[in-house]
Amino acid sequence: MSPKELLYIEDALDHEKHLEKKCADASQQLTNTELKNFAEQLAAKHREIFGKIYQLV
Numbered sequence: 001m002s003p004k005e006l007l008y009i010e011d012a013l014d015h016e017k018h019l020e021k022k023c024a025d026a027s028q029q030l031t032n033t034e035l036k037n038f039a040e041q042l043a044a045k046h047r048e049i050f051g052k053i054y055q056l057v
Helices: 003-029 033-056
Strands: none
Touching: 003 033
């Protein structure tokens, strides 16, 4: 991979990590069970996407 491609992957990983953290933080603050579960599912999805992108390297 070219250095530029690696930078794109690094950016994508950073974005997914940030989104996972925001969703996890939100799930901790929510009191509505349905919304809390949804935020936890989103966090898990972003962890999954992070793992898939990481495997590309």
